[in-house]
Amino acid sequence: MFLKRCGRHFLCSSRTLSLVSRAHIPKDVDAYSDVQSESAGRQTSSLQLSLPVVIVHGLLGSKTNWNVVASSMSTKIRQKVYAVDTRNHGESPHSEIMNYEVMADDIVEFIRHKRYDRVSLIGHSMGGKAVMTVALRDPDVVEKLVVVDASPTYSKRGEELKFLLEAMQQLDVSRIFSKTQADEILREDVPNDMIRNFLLTNLVRSRGTGRFHWKCNLSILYKSLPTMFDFPQLNSTFTGKTMFIGGARSGVIGDEQKGDIKRLFPSAEITTLDTGHWVHAEKPEEFTQIVVRFLTR
CATH class of the missing domain: 3.40.50.1820 (Alpha/Beta hydrolase fold, catalytic domain)
Incomplete structure (x- = not known):
């Protein structure tokens, strides 16, 4: 852009x-x-x-x-x-x-x-x-x-959100070649289609390398969860x-x-x-x- x-x-x-x-x-x-x-x-x-x-x-x-x-x-x-x-x-x-x-x-x-x-x-x-x-x-x-x-x-949704962030962090995006592949892997932990599709809106390709990465700052968001819950x-x-x-x-x-x-x-x-x-x-x-x-x- x-x-x-x-x-x-x-x-x-x-x-x-x-x-x-x-x-x-x-x-x-x-x-x-x-x-x-x-x-x-x-x-x-x-x-x-x-x-x-x-x-x-x-x-x-x-x-x-x-x-x-x-x-x-x-x-x-x-x-x-x-x-x-x-x-x-x-x-x-x-x-x-x-x-x-x-x-x-x-x-x-x-x-x-x-x-x-x-x-x-x-x-x-x-x-x-x-x-x-x-x-x-x-x-x-x-x-x-x-x-x-x-x-x-x-x-009250704290544990649910914590689980979703952990599922995203466990997905090894360096080995992902398509969103379909990511969807299949994430389905094991997040079977709900609507929630899984929502999470995957954060998965994007880098323009330079073509590799996938999470657009949101997962590590900081996870660290900040106690503050976000309150x-x-x-x-x-x-x-x-x-x-x-x-x-x-x-x-x-x-x-x-x-x-x-x-x-x-x-x-x-x-x-x-x-x-x-x-x-x-x-x-x-x-x-x-x-x-x-x-x-x-």
Whole structure:
């Protein structure tokens, strides 16, 4: 991909951006409908139904997981929607520091770099905890908040995620010659097709050598799991408009978690869809409909 250096900025294209600085600004894909232009996303228009939206993926995910939903959402709200890669994921820089405070810093820096005063934030799982941290620490930049299958509590999915990372680390990618081969080997430990295909989105070929490698920073993510399972202790609340969308079959947002949600996010609405953990992927149309209704009212 052609890179253009401009000061500290490395622009990959009109739709992809990265900034090398102390804060790791995630690369982004802006998804927007034909009624939007690059400049229109930063201006008030009678056509626009909400402020710009930034979407943050979960652990081992990437911006590409949200392409379909982001495009549909952008068309419906007539506004810019950004799906970003967090540090140690996708195209964003790798870092030995991985916690929700620095991830929140990255997101705020991204918003400022895009020259927005306020945006609506959507985050799934790990991304949900990251956007909650932004809202609690920097509420002035958040118009509305949508948290998808995450809560401000210790995650019950810890052992499952640890097992998945271990399965990925045990795959000897130096001996892999195709994704089909990788899929067959990984199937022994991860028989669920949807989860296995999700993990394999991180397996890519190097342009120089043609060899496969994991795009995400597996070693740091594994080391950081205890921090990722937990949630920062913040003595603040976010009183802005907030929606929590849980997967009814995931068990992430249950009666136990609702007390903590209401304590930190007193205006929160809590709803569920008949899905597992990947709510937006399992029922994209229903999910998009709920979020669009929330963002535009």
